[in-house]
Amino acid sequence: MKNKKELNTWLNAFNLSRPLVIAGPCSAETEAQVLSTARALKNTDTSILRAGIWKPRTRPGNFEGVGIIGLEWLLKAKKETGLLTATEVANPTHVDLALKHEVDVLWLGARTTVSPFVVQEIAEALKGTDKIVLVKNPINPDLALWLGAVERLYKQNISKLGAIHRGFSTYQKITYRNNPEWQIPIDLQTEVPDLPLLLDPSHIAGNRSLIFDLCQTALDLNYDGFMIETHPNPDEAWSDAKQQITPSHLSEITKNLSIKREISNSKTFIDDLASLRAKIDVTDKQLIAILGERMGIVKEIGAIKNKKNVAILQAKRWNEISQKMIQLGKEKQLSEDFILQFFKAIHQESIRQQKEY
Template sequence: MVVVMRTDATEADVERVCEKVREVGGEAFVSRGTVHTIIGLVGDSALFRALDLDNLPGVDHLIQVGKPYKMVARSLHPEPTVVRVGSAEVGRSTFTIIAGPCAVESEAQAHEACRAAKEAGAAILRGGAFKPRTSPYSFQGLGKRGLEILAECRAETGLPVVTEVVDPRDVDLVAEWADALQIGTRNMQNFELLKAVGAAAKPVMLKRGFAATIEEWLMAAEYIAQRGNSEIILCERGIRTFEPSTRNTLDLAGMAVAQQETHLPVIVDPSHATGKRALVGPMARAAVAAGADGVMLDVHPNPEEALCDGPQALTPTDLLGLAADLRALARALGRPMA
């Protein structure tokens, strides 16, 4: 069950509801949005109904949610959520391009890649300072220095930055430098990390785990929302299947299902989904046609020299041409660029 508070509800009104719930052995999780404050209830719904919560001061209405995920369910927010990342918006009524280097390798490489993203019309920069890799011998990122370089790129381009955090202990550090926090595919079910970013005052991009069902993905988002942060962008980045000819299998049907199930924006990462530069463009165009709310693209000035995922990285020239195609497709489908 979810309690939706009125726009003029006071902190005392919110606490009164929470206290009533706790009195019958339930738990109450408060999420403060830009319009409404909502309170997710965990426990015996029959006991909650007996509390007559909808007649308490400050309460607008109650919602009985039949899904295992409550706070992110579409039934809670019939109107899709728009997530603001710095000066940019990601939502169902626009189309957003996010682009930049997969990993920050050096000042020169990152600045060149981010300038290319800006020139191509990206609204948000992406770049990895902390890189969880399959092999312990692979490049793991520049850490704090990478965050500093991303901040320099933001200052140069004027675009907000999203970057990955991999350890709950680093959430505060990354949040100091980034405009949004990314949870990567390998950490989608790192529940302590999800709780930590849920408590941070930054938007979160949550990538789908490469072996996760849609429900598991949305339940991971629920961990974040339950801690009070409903500014979540979901990212479909491909799932592992039996097919070896691509790095992963891009699940555009899953993307569409997620949009039906949740009020959160859902974007697509065709770079990591396919792992091959020649496939990034076709899958990005397909994502627009399927109704994705945006795409996230890797760009590198010299992909052959990349320390991370070079085979999937677009060159600046590639990105410029693809972005023009995506704008034309989005415009034809009535989706203005963010």
């Protein structure tokens, strides 16, 4: 794979903007809608027009896409505006049709990435293509599945590869439609530092009001760009209306984003950062010590429960703790999402520790 420091050969080869912006409707609905969106996006920072042609809906009966006719609309928009085009493919038939209609960017959706069999079939259908192929994270938080999908494509001599972070499904929805789980894409960057990484804030947010903050976070984490669902009349969209924005809103977002420098050579900056990181190191060690002490108490509780033949899981106690910690977290300006995830992890480890008795 190419060196990311060159900002990705395929970005340069297509003369694409940085950060890269892929935008367009969740679903292609009508020819007029696709063309009007493309015309409006032509005057933004958008380089690639996206539109869903086939929509993998969670439950039957929802709008599942217009099918092949939508590819004709994309091709027409491409010829009129000069924008590259992108769509999701979920099987070899989709791949064949997309290639025949000169689609420039093909992506594998979150529901596709979870299946190595399907990914392999798509990879073989794309073998040797010079198209850009992007892989969304699987719906479940599994880094190995995400990496495996990328590797299957790479082994078919597909060199213009990238990843899309669209968040991970959770049973309990609090702030986001799909939890970002930022550590997983950070781990992906560590494993494959030369792989371009884009953010899909629309699917993470599920709510257009959160998109700007998500995009800024992605830039702060050195992402290469975004895929943002954009529609001329979002509230009238046939799918995912709440998370889509207008082209003018997109322009406002990209205009106000701040691209941070990766590093500063200022001595003051370096010294201040080193000092603060040293404090974090000390605090982290204290945190581990406190967690170890807590688990020691948990083991004692486990021994008492075992002696009296009492069940390990006490749902009422857990609910009391979680609500109390959420409130304490708020007082320290810690998000409810973070507190719940943190204490769920502690709770799971506590159960594991108690099982030893």
